[in-house]
Amino acid sequence: MTLSLAAVLAEPAWRQPDKTAVIQGAERLTYSELWAQARGQAAAIRELGVQPGDRVALMSPNVTDFPRSYYAILAAGAVVVPIHMLLTPEEISYILRDSGAKLLIAHCIRAEDAVKAAALAETPVRLVGPVPDGAVLPKLAEDVARVEPLTTYTSRQAEDPAVVIYTSGTTGKPKGAVLTNLNMVMNATVNGFDALNTVREDVSLGCLPLFHIFGQTVSMNTNFRLGATVVFQPRFEPDEAIDLMLEHGVNTFHGVPQMYLALVQAGKARRAAGKPLPKLKIAVSGGAALPAAVLEAFNETFDAQIMEGYGLSETSPTATVNQPRLGARAGTVGHTIWGVEVEVARAEVEEAIEFVPHGELGEIVVRGHNVFAGYLGNPEATAAVMVDGWFRTGDLGTKGEDGFVTIVDRKKDMVLRGGFNVYPREVEETLLRHPAIRDVAVIGIPDEVHGEEVCACVILDEGAALTAEELIEWSKEHLAKYKYPRRIEFVSEFPLGPSMKVLKRELRDRFAG
Template sequence: MTILSLASVLAEAARRYPDKTAIVDPYQRVTYAELWQQARAYAAGLRELGVKPGDAVALQCPNLADFPRAYYGILAAGAAVVPVHLLLTPEEIAYVLKDSGATLLISHAATLQNGAPAAGAAGIPLVTLGPVPADVPVKRLEEVSASVPPLPLHVSREAEDPAVIFYTSGTTGDPKGAVLSHLNLVLNATVNAFDNNDVSSSDVALGALPLFHTYGQTVSMNASFRIGMTVILLPRFTGDAAIDVMIKENVTIFHGVPTMYVALLEAAANRTDLPAVRVAVSGGAALPVAVLEKFKAVFGSTIFEGYGLSETSPTATTNQPHFGTRPGTVGHAIWGVDVEIARAEVEDSIELLPAGELGEIVIRGHNVFTGYIGRPEATAEAVIDGWFRTGDLGTKSADGFISIVDRKKDLVIRGGFNVYPREVEEVLARHPGVTQVAVIGVPDPVHGEEIMAVVIPHKDADAGAPTEEELIEYAKEHLGRHKYPRQVRFVDELPMGPSMKVLKRQLRKEITA
């Protein structure tokens, strides 16, 4: 039996850097020693509320210091965390609570409007964090925790025990709970902290990614704590707000998704004061090369693009300084992980393909989840012979760089020809009048599917608003006859998921409604 707990990430940071600031949010600054003491106090409070080792406890909280306090408090109590993202309806939250078997919901005061009815519908107790009106009859975790002594140590767990249960976006059917073990998440945080980029405890990271999401949780929070960095939390991201806080707090590390980099570039166009970003990391969705190049030109920083999924803790690959970076790729597999390309049309076995061939990206290693909770059939379909099938199409070069072509389900088949939306998006993203673009397939009576580009035009009047005909002609010049979009739709915004990834299924519904 191997004893390991994700709680040890914060415990060890508090031992090494007790007086260093761990977290800064708009309201407070908290040292590592204070944060670990508060987490152990919350753990004692949760025990007082009946939480036992092995239970699942749901956490619904914005990007505030309350999140890591409660997150590590749950882990210190020996329970597993079920993060609840903030955009869900009460009905959707209740589904997560029931499906995960959560015994308690911790809902921040700012989220009680949806959290309280969800806990009621699921038939489980509710406790809150943060200030609530005196006439609201709900227990506060702070008050319960203050009535008992903090736990002296975190509760021990086995390495393969559940630590966090992430719910997938549910693009096909009901969302599934991916169970990540302590081993999965401790190793992923450690590799991200010490093996992927040249960072140290003297760096300051911006925590703008939602902490309820796997990327923000592992890369921005856990890996930063593993190093001993200070994390600046930004509850609501905008380009200007991010630049302001990055300058104020001397932020050197930025973790973001492509839409965040687009927003930073838009904000930077109207400013002369820019932060000195030393390391920039992108994940969550494919980063257009044009955005990478613009960011380098404006901020002087190379973006290290990576790749992963909830089921892989999440990081599986990243561009790494010791391998060199290659724009348009997601780099090499991280330490201890194998990433290969398998024949996509073969679903009941893994047939690996040679370098350069297109297929499905498959992953094996310490980062692969232990399974979908309560869904052995879905787990068996996703993990074959130890390889996790990602559903993403890509290639691997002879020297190990992984390139993502597209999601299998996003493939557009026009007149019998396969068209990969990302290739079209890369071309249109270079047009000076385009801020952001998503390419989808829409029904067509002749070709089966037609290619449509949904575009957010550039706000800068000098760039000139592009016309539909102009963008179609531009694409025709750079793409094969079967690839360029025949339709262009202009919008003010694109539907985004909790990780700020474009929801293409929802976009197709909106466009074709």
């Protein structure tokens, strides 16, 4: 069966050619304009020797260059390898070599590092964006000017790779998760037409990094699949985000918990100053567990309910989400999306899938059209997570008889204190109720007596005063004896990964001594 992710942009380009597809700064592009520009780049990519099935790396912020080059690569029949913007040249070159990329397309704001990384990996490079006049740099626009645009996209098979997403590498070298055309098209289609009730009249704020699967699928591909409009914000900043929502009538927001926390702070300040706030039809959270205190504060500040969902790079990403038609329940990640199964298996049994009864804690496993084709060139890593056709997520959770799925924590983040399991998310949810705490991350650190001890890394609200002893005493009143943190570390900020997840490994390394 032929199927290409490129069709997600090609279809609305002929169905509604004059509809605005993207807004970024002063630039507005209709669907027909964006698709024409993508076909122009696709022809240039083919002239550079890229063949169907080849992999092409793309490094760009959330500007129109990202979708233009993303769909150009797909239209040429090639596979997109997104690279996040904060990597060093050495890290970029690793991905280029590991993926076997035949070309690197990079935004000019990373020109120097892109050229260096490409040289290290012996990979051709072309720059997009406003390259300074007179600069002796390889510009893709010059290649585009020499060729005629492709008439349409190159045909691909549904099971052919479309995108290779590299994991953040928190446990060693990053691995490339291979996502097929079927994975990506189905996730965008089911998200838009079924799970989230998106319509073509909606306007979404695209502030999630597009090199990450959440932003790529939910913010970009899902909206394009429906013919909606996306307003890009190159770098998330809460006050600017609110301004963009008000200016462009944004009614849909997708974000990670750190973004919602920042929006709550900015929204409260605006409301206190008598300034308007946007009216949101739907807000979707993913990428990490959303603390109940943040959800409640956002609902109160913006008068909008957050629909929390769940997924991973290996699941394209959406596996479950709170869906308007099925009802939402705070503290859960909702129901499975259409065509996907999510169950709970015994975490201690790794060689087979043994399901646990409803409501019992275990490892979340996923099966369906969203599950990836495996890790690129790494059959051992693939075999470790794919068992009996199910993808083992490494997340612990429960599933109720009513189908609601709840994520408790990552297996690797669980703290084993004195023989008792302590789940950091539960402790974090409790500590976030303290009026002086803005954010918290709970980790386990080595302890000679108990094996591991519970440590809370805390960011205080501006102007708040709180001692470690006071917080420990408060915790004793709200948590079981084996759960409350015996160690408190006050920090000004958390180390964040490319998808704004807290890097707990770095916190453990910092405070384990």
